[in-house]
Amino acid sequence: MTRVRELLRHKWILVLLLVVVWIVLATVLKGVHTLELPTAKNTPVTQWLTDFASSIRGNRTESPAFVYFFNPIRATIAAFIEAIRSVISVPGAGNVIPLIGWLGTLSIIGYIVYVTSNLRTSLLSMGLLLACGVLGMWTFTMDTLAMTMGAVFLSLAIGLPLGIWAGLNDKVMKVFRPGLDLAQILPTLVYLAPLALVFLIGIAAATIATLIYSIPICIRITAHAVRSLRAGPVEAAVSMGSTKMQLLRKVQLPMAKQTIILGVNQTTLAALSFVVIAALIGAPGLGKPVVDALVIRNVGDGVVAGLAVVFLAVMLDRATTAAVIKNNTFVRDTGKARTKRRIGLIVGGVLTIVAVVLSRQVLWAAVFPEQLNFGKQIASVADAVATWFTTTFYFFTTTFNEYFTVTFLNPLEGVLANSPWYVTVIMIALLAAIIGGRGVAILSLVLLTIVVLIGLWNDTMISLAQILLATLLTMIIGIVLGVMAGRSERVEKALKPFLDAGQTLPAFVYLVPVLALFGPTRFAAIVCGVFYAAPVVVRMVADGVRGGPPEMVEAATSAGSTPVQVITKVQLPASKKSLLLGANQGLIFVLAVIVIGGFVGAGGLGYLVIVGQSKPELAGKGLAAGLAIVLLGIVLDRITQASARRSGNPGG
């Protein structure tokens, strides 16, 4: 008896017991009370939301809230973005070409990058933009660039002051924090439908959605930059009698500059990745051909557009990262280096002006030359490669896909979705209680019950099954690669380009190759999620493993541990907290992508969001699915956060 009680003290045994009970219950009660609902059918809640949506559509021209608030915002933002577009991408009224032709735009961007970083990065940036043109995507690329630049400009205009304010004032930070935290776990797809409803499908809604996504990132990093300044110089400046304004202008902002530029980098990449996805609600640019290709499963066109997104992302990342590196030191050039730089700036400026003038006068400099457009050829090569790959590696792309689905995914879906809803809700709440404590358990119970009441229980569980499996795979890959990278600098160096790419590329572009290889399946969505989330987890695990004191490993090695013992008995337990935080991040990232996976036949909530987008009679269902995604995200986030917090403090 005491032995049993002793055993029950271990959390993992409790969890195991619970899972066994759960599986037995699910098997016995298979197919009972699963709350399954055909896609085309509404529940009372979704019907009400559908009516609400159509009443909003009806009110758009009359209701004062729209006439005096939403519509003017929409018009202003659309005008702002259109103004940028008319300069670089689409001809304004009465013109045949944009204000500046492609050569001029290319030179201006190259020159801006040269001014903010260096010649090498400038040449690289121009090369990457040129490559987008060669892919036949010049105008789409310029549209995306215009949207991104406009969104970044607005994000910084709003985010920098708020971030500085939150960095200086703890109370402000406290007010902002819940919003910032929520923004971090909300999957991108969720914003789209409500914004499209209020601001109409189009540029304005896409831009506002992008802002909602990128402003919190800007605020967070800026506040962190101001907050984490070394105390010494600030105190010294106060001791010399600086006013608050002098302190901010002459000390805090200059010192925080480097981290703030890093914030610009992150804001830019976030904006780009969202602008691509925002094609779903009418954003012009590269997202559009990607979506089109996904819809008709045209691999070649998808690859061409996806490559252009990748080039643009790499270009924006390199350019802003180079600006961060340039600001790594406060020391300015003097003497010869300075003179050389000045000459470079003048020569570059003159060349840029010549290019701009040319691009307004001569046709080949105004419109990207058709001779340089190899988009069609590249698309057919991509098609051929994809076909070759899927036939040659049939084992991997089809056999393994089916094996995985039958062995793991279907049984898990069976337990979660194909059993009575009350069993699942109670089991999840009990698990939450064991892992995260009473508060988290009650929260899970309440939020999951809301999902049931909305009527989207079954779809939510289908998504959850994919999310859990993808997270599990992500964690296995993340821990293996993360431990290797944490222990060996060679491995880390080898992985770095992939990790960088993984954190730079918009989630959307992963869909293209994955869809080509695995077809429209749930497995494809899971692979997508793993691709997207693994880099973050690898980074966090590697940091955790490396973070321990080196004496710890030395002591274990000198005591005669084998490398495996060092990993399993010392390094992994010591980095338990970062492993759990990694699991949390992995879950959030996976969630964001699995939902988008609705696009490639993964079903579940994401599919409902997309259907709601295209069919007005199901608009309410799309909105409700968005809400269910948020609730599910909060539950998963809270449970993993709580377990990380608990492991961080063994006494409590």
Added chain:
Amino acid sequence: MSDETPVSAAADPAAAISVRALWKVFGPSADKVVGTPLADLTRKELLNETGCVAAVRDVSFDVAPGEVFVVMGLSGSGKSTLVRCLTRLIEPTAGSVLVSGEDILKASPSRLRELRRTQFSMVFQHFGLLPHRRVIDNIAYSLEINGVKKEARHARANEVIELVGLHGYGNSYPEQLSGGMQQRVGLARALAVDPKVMFLDEPFSALDPLIRRDMQAEVMRLHRDLGKTMVFITHDLAEAMKVGDRIAIMRDGAVVQMGTPEDLVANPADDYVADFTRDIPKSHVLCLHAIARPLADGEDLDGPELDGGMVIRDATPTILEARRAVKVVQNGQFLGVVTPDDVLRLISGDVDAVTAQEAETGP
């Protein structure tokens, strides 16, 4: 002889700085401690009872114009909090701080800024230089925020650059300089406004021992040349003895003893102070009057005559040369004699102390 006079109850308006009953309590009910029975509790009792920490407890002292006043204590003794209370970088809980007769605790924010810009300046342990500014603009910072035109402030900055031996480094950035050089910038910056009082918070603790010695000499030279009033914080008693006219020893937020270096070595107030001073070579601090004794039988009074205020170390060659009792006289008064044996006995006591210390801490 002792310079130590008990601090009078009323503040001294003639002093450069006059501190009375200064308290700094950190914690949830910080303002409910001073003036209540809670104030009499020890630090630990207070923490258990109220959750408050008394970082500075009932500190009073006067600093004369031109004096170097050292506050010495171990980490956590409250010395850094004390010096920040003097310029209100940390707001004191109770008490008064008079600088040239003005109570700065009553100064308005703008008056406080003005005082900081013109009357006092501070040197920090970790230098606190602005990394994005050249040396010259670091030094000119306080002039700049006070509205001095660029040409004038750079001229002044160049003056102090020469003064602290930074010639040729005006256009460098702090990160290009060594620690010692950075602290010279810190000193120059503090001198640039020609302040009445300088506060130095462990200015050399972050430096290597050799550099530290140079910088101590530098500060003493600057003090000799410019005669600034200084409040100098340190955890190193040897440093305190070297630079200080008077030293206050702090423990748990309170001053346990205040006096000249000689007082502290000769008459430690309690075991805590005695523990500190044990390792100080007495011959470097004590003066002849401290060991002068009456003439013993069989000794002659025909030796040379030395001043009682002379440090024993400096007098040693003369005494050893004389090979007999030396007369100690101060202000025309005969205090007694000192023989070579007396000096050797004292120094060998020092040697014991020094070897004991090295055995404990390693060379």
